[in-house]
Amino acid sequence: MSETKIPYKIYLDESEIPRQWYNMRADMKVKPAPLMNPGTHKKLAAEELAPIFCEELVKQELDDTTAYFPIPEEILDFYKMYRPSPLIRAYYLEKKLGTPAKIYYKFEGNNTSGSHKLNSAIAQAYYAKKQGLKGVTTETGAGQWGTALSMACSYFDLDCKVYMVKVSYEQKPFRREVMRTYGATVTPSPSETTEVGRKILAAHPGTTGSLGCAISEAVEVAVSNDGYRYVLGSVLNQVLLHQSVIGLETKAALDKYGVKPDIIIGCAGGGSNLGGLIAPFMGEKLRGEKDYRIIAVEPASCPSFTRGKFAYDFCDTGMICPLAKMYTLGCDFIPSPNHAGGLRFHGMSTTLSQLYHDGYMEACAVEQTSVFEAAEMFARVEGILPAPESSHAIKVAIDEALKCKETGEDKTIVFGLTGTGYFDMVAYEKFHDGLMTDQIPTDEELEASFAKLPHIEE
Amino acid sequence: MSETKIPYKIYLDESEIPRQWYNMRADMKVKPAPLMNPGTHKKLAAEELAPIFCEELVKQELDDTTAYFPIPEEILDFYKMYRPSPLIRAYYLEKKLGTPAKIYYKFEGNNTSGSHKLNSAIAQAYYAKKQGLKGVTTETGAGQWGTALSMACSYFDLDCKVYMVKVSYEQKPFRREVMRTYGATVTPSPSETTEVGRKILAAHPGTTGSLGCAISEAVEVAVSNDGYRYVLGSVLNQVLLHQSVIGLETKAALDKYGVKPDIIIGCAGGGSNLGGLIAPFMGEKLRGEKDYRIIAVEPASCPSFTRGKFAYDFCDTGMICPLAKMYTLGCDFIPSPNHAGGLRFHGMSTTLSQLYHDGYMEACAVEQTSVFEAAEMFARVEGILPAPESSHAIKVAIDEALKCKETGEDKTIVFGLTGTGYFDMVAYEKFHDGLMTDQIPTDEELEASFAKLPHIEE
Numbered sequence: 001m002s003e004t005k006i007p008y009k010i011y012l013d014e015s016e017i018p019r020q021w022y023n024m025r026a027d028m029k030v031k032p033a034p035l036m037n038p039g040t041h042k043k044l045a046a047e048e049l050a051p052i053f054c055e056e057l058v059k060q061e062l063d064d065t066t067a068y069f070p071i072p073e074e075i076l077d078f079y080k081m082y083r084p085s086p087l088i089r090a091y092y093l094e095k096k097l098g099t100p101a102k103i104y105y106k107f108e109g110n111n112t113s114g115s116h117k118l119n120s121a122i123a124q125a126y127y128a129k130k131q132g133l134k135g136v137t138t139e140t141g142a143g144q145w146g147t148a149l150s151m152a153c154s155y156f157d158l159d160c161k162v163y164m165v166k167v168s169y170e171q172k173p174f175r176r177e178v179m180r181t182y183g184a185t186v187t188p189s190p191s192e193t194t195e196v197g198r199k200i201l202a203a204h205p206g207t208t209g210s211l212g213c214a215i216s217e218a219v220e221v222a223v224s225n226d227g228y229r230y231v232l233g234s235v236l237n238q239v240l241l242h243q244s245v246i247g248l249e250t251k252a253a254l255d256k257y258g259v260k261p262d263i264i265i266g267c268a269g270g271g272s273n274l275g276g277l278i279a280p281f282m283g284e285k286l287r288g289e290k291d292y293r294i295i296a297v298e299p300a301s302c303p304s305f306t307r308g309k310f311a312y313d314f315c316d317t318g319m320i321c322p323l324a325k326m327y328t329l330g331c332d333f334i335p336s337p338n339h340a341g342g343l344r345f346h347g348m349s350t351t352l353s354q355l356y357h358d359g360y361m362e363a364c365a366v367e368q369t370s371v372f373e374a375a376e377m378f379a380r381v382e383g384i385l386p387a388p389e390s391s392h393a394i395k396v397a398i399d400e401a402l403k404c405k406e407t408g409e410d411k412t413i414v415f416g417l418t419g420t421g422y423f424d425m426v427a428y429e430k431f432h433d434g435l436m437t438d439q440i441p442t443d444e445e446l447e448a449s450f451a452k453l454p455h456i457e458e
Numbered sequence: 459m460s461e462t463k464i465p466y467k468i469y470l471d472e473s474e475i476p477r478q479w480y481n482m483r484a485d486m487k488v489k490p491a492p493l494m495n496p497g498t499h500k501k502l503a504a505e506e507l508a509p510i511f512c513e514e515l516v517k518q519e520l521d522d523t524t525a526y527f528p529i530p531e532e533i534l535d536f537y538k539m540y541r542p543s544p545l546i547r548a549y550y551l552e553k554k555l556g557t558p559a560k561i562y563y564k565f566e567g568n569n570t571s572g573s574h575k576l577n578s579a580i581a582q583a584y585y586a587k588k589q590g591l592k593g594v595t596t597e598t599g600a601g602q603w604g605t606a607l608s609m610a611c612s613y614f615d616l617d618c619k620v621y622m623v624k625v626s627y628e629q630k631p632f633r634r635e636v637m638r639t640y641g642a643t644v645t646p647s648p649s650e651t652t653e654v655g656r657k658i659l660a661a662h663p664g665t666t667g668s669l670g671c672a673i674s675e676a677v678e679v680a681v682s683n684d685g686y687r688y689v690l691g692s693v694l695n696q697v698l699l700h701q702s703v704i705g706l707e708t709k710a711a712l713d714k715y716g717v718k719p720d721i722i723i724g725c726a727g728g729g730s731n732l733g734g735l736i737a738p739f740m741g742e743k744l745r746g747e748k749d750y751r752i753i754a755v756e757p758a759s760c761p762s763f764t765r766g767k768f769a770y771d772f773c774d775t776g777m778i779c780p781l782a783k784m785y786t787l788g789c790d791f792i793p794s795p796n797h798a799g800g801l802r803f804h805g806m807s808t809t810l811s812q813l814y815h816d817g818y819m820e821a822c823a824v825e826q827t828s829v830f831e832a833a834e835m836f837a838r839v840e841g842i843l844p845a846p847e848s849s850h851a852i853k854v855a856i857d858e859a860l861k862c863k864e865t866g867e868d869k870t871i872v873f874g875l876t877g878t879g880y881f882d883m884v885a886y887e888k889f890h891d892g893l894m895t896d897q898i899p900t901d902e903e904l905e906a907s908f909a910k911l912p913h914i915e916e
Contacts, residue, residue: 009538014466014467081550082841110568112841155838174880174881174883177886178886180887383570422632422880422881425635428639
């Protein structure tokens with residue numbers, strides 16, 4: 001089909017929303033290493049996860065052989081609220097850069113949660129409802145995941161208890177109000193509502209909290225209340241499975257116009273967006289059908305792939321969650337508070353970690369001032385104000401497009417634009433006022449963190 | 459076509475973006491009364507407007523005979539960034555209400571300005587660029603118009619000076635940062651940068667400003683700087699003309715599925731959204747081709763249509779702008795500060811005023827607590843967090859749908875969802891905390907305001 005016929009925005013029809021999620025693990029020759037019990041250092045059994053997670057989600061979490069999972073009708077009904085999301089041809093950006101490269105981005109920000117998180121939130125809420133639960137608990141930092149989960153729970157009339165890191169609760173009252181609009185209970189963490197919260201408050205009066213602490217509170221409430229389970233918005237295999245809807249739609253839209261990408265780029269924090277975007281493309285690569293360059297972009301302030309160790313580690317700071325083999329900076333590692341975007345997780349999805357280890361994808365780390373420069377340029381030419389997280393992918397897409405300009409190659413670049421930055425204007429303000437700096441951990445800091453990794457015999 | 463085939467979201471193709479704006483005035487038997495010079499009380503000539511507004515826009519403002527204006531290619535190129543906007547079938551809302559009514563809404567919030575304002579901002583920026591100007595000035599209250607204009611000016615590389623009411627500048631720093639992201643200069647008003655600003659500051663030290671004062675500053679800067687003109691985001695005929703793209707797309711989408719609306723509902727502040735949404739439908743009504751019930755919804759706290767006088771009045775508090783014949787509460791009227799949404803303008807588009815006066819449309823006023831109740835219900839079932847302004851239309855659409863439930867009629871209702879509420883969470887917080895009240899002006903207050911209306915011989 002002729003190049004000029006590709007519209008600015010490719011919208012699939014409602015009937016083209018994927019009806020199955022794709023599980024990359026099924027096509028991996030080397031499977032991700034299993035989760036381990038943090039106490040016994042033995043492979044976790046489904047029964048051990050059942051008190052924390054919903055039954056159906058435990059099955060999805062542990063299944064590394066089933067390639068396709070049908071998406072239940074009830075979830076498809078909800079997907080119609082905001083999906084298919086557009087695949088946008090970045091004509092304005094290409095023109096601005098003067099590059100022969102063809103740039104596309106899959107935009108997941110056109111929903112009230114402001115990001116792709118809703119794709120998994122609605123799935124997790126659905127399985128909780130199906131199991132007859134009363135509600136779910138979770139933690140949230142910046143608030144995107146909490147917002148998505150609130151929307152999903154409201155749809156299925158489930159109770160939703162969100163533990164929000166206290167500093168964010170106070171500094172991001174708008175996100176909190178969006179969650180309240182959807183009927184969620186939002187508690188600043190650490191709080192007096194849990195044993196672990198009271199302990200932390202007693203030990204550190206006046207603490208502004210951490211994600212690790214909020215996770216511990218959310219898990220405690222789930223485990224100690226009848227009819228509640230805990231849900232998580234990234235890192236987990238089940239989340240990557242649900243997020244595969246992003247990549248499946250992207251591929252369907254490109255196939256419609258006969259376009260094959262050369263380079264696929266996504267930002268990587270815990271891996272939910274990247275794992276979702278690349279899923280069907282990685283499937284083809286794993287099966288040896290096609291080849292793609294796949295690039296994970298992480299912040300230089302939290303460089304799990306590029307400077308981390310591939311080892312078993314705790315998923316949470318509180319060391320109560322399972323051990324996972326992944327690229328990690330050590331579960332005590334905390335990126336500089338000056339770091340503006342999300343992508344602050346010390347580890348990485350076990351699936352993506354294995355794929356990176358086995359050479360199926362590349363990774364690079366970028367500094368945040370350059371990320372915000374890219375974000376502002378993108379906002380001006382493409383008209384979408386990107387989230388700081390998403391802007392990591394924008395930065396590298398621009399870099400690759402500029403390489404094409406030098407070499408004269410007309411490569412096709414696809415990147416994931418995971419969300420909008422409307423609730424991140426404090427970071428933009430810092431950038432505009434010249435107060436943003438780059439904070440990169442030293443080798444000594446990382447070595448000290450690695451020294452605390454648990455010793456696990458595999 | 460069978461009812462069940464209508465998708466949740468109707469997206470027109472890019473090629474179906476309207477290529478002409480429609481000017482309702484051309485089909486009006488009784489034309490809107492002309493603007494008058496505030497000093498001489500004589501009909502304003504184009505030359506008198508030229509120092510303030512761009513030439514081409516003055517022509518559009520005064521032309522009440524040309525029905526269609528071609529949309530320049532450069533503007534169409536920009537429209538492709540975010541148009542066509544979706545027409546959404548409110549299946550979730552219908553189900554929640556249990557109504558036989560069929561509800562559709564045209565959603566203009568999926569762009570970074572967060573509202574329909576961008577449709578006119580890009581047109582006004584284009585004509586400024588075409589005239590070879592250096593830049594434009596404007597005022598902004600809540601910041602939606604300022605954001606839209608910043609985006610448009612960035613696209614055409616025009617300087618953009620925004621005077622933002624000081625209280626909003628301080629309380630809505632996020633909106634300000636979005637404007638800065640697009641390169642605009644945002645000055646809190648009143649400021650030391652203008653003569654009028656200095657005078658006001660001297661007379662009222664510590665004032666937090668008003669829209670009227672910000673207009674005066676923006677106009678002064680436009681008139682006293684070479685290569686600058688002033689632009690305005692509502693009320694004007696030219697703005698309604700540009701906004702007709704909303705209604706034209708809505709009609710095209712409905713026609714595609716053979717749907718004829720019975721009731722069309724829009725919120726009304728200055729009239730830009732309502733005038734745009736109803737344009738082609740009103741055209742049919744004016745030409746006697748079809749009939750529609752058209753309802754303007756205004757806040758009970760600022761009820762221009764339902765309790766105002768149809769008379770000549772100043773468009774601004776500073777009394778420097780032209781006199782317009784419109785439904786007005788008096789240019790000194792200031793709605794209660796407790797009023798949360800936009801829609802605070804004391805007057806109304808002259809075109810819509812004449813149409814209302816001649817019986818072509820209805821109007822109703824709603825109280826803000828009931829508006830926020832409707833907004834929250836809508837957010838929960840339809841997944842879009844609406845702006846307070848848009849929620850006025852939601853409230854009445856719900857009321858009409860519930861009437862259908864009583865009578866069993868399956869009327870087709872279309873309303874305008876002008877924007878998202880991401881930057882209005884302070885108002886939602888007030889609502890959640892039970893601190894929102896309804897503030898309705900007394901008859902005595904209105905009479906006192908009417909007594910100050912200028913005496914004009916027509």
